[in-house]
Amino acid sequence: MEEFKLEATNRLAHIEESLKSAHKRIDSVEALTESVYKLASSIETMQRDITVMSDRLKTIEDKPAKRWELVIATVITTVVGIVIGYLFHV
Numbered sequence: 001m002e003e004f005k006l007e008a009t010n011r012l013a014h015i016e017e018s019l020k021s022a023h024k025r026i027d028s029v030e031a032l033t034e035s036v037y038k039l040a041s042s043i044e045t046m047q048r049d050i051t052v053m054s055d056r057l058k059t060i061e062d063k064p065a066k067r068w069e070l071v072i073a074t075v076i077t078t079v080v081g082i083v084i085g086y087l088f089h090v
């Protein structure tokens with residue numbers, strides 16, 4: 001009977017150690033989960049910022065093209081005006 005109690009006590013101690021180890025791993029996983037959540041949140045924020053910056057960059061890139069189109073339209077209008085003026089003057 002004494003041997004049975006000793007074996008049960010040893011098994012119980014082993015189970016308690018295993019349980020403590022499992023709790024430590026669970027705590028680590030919970031901390032890791034929280035870190036991943038924070039990382040995902042940061043990535044979402046950066047994605048929104050990148051989208052805003054991309055839109056702003058597109059506006060900046062399009063500005064010279066719009067100016068160039070305005071210059072060409074002005075030149076064409078001037079040339080057509082000169083040609084029409086010359087034709088009506090002659």
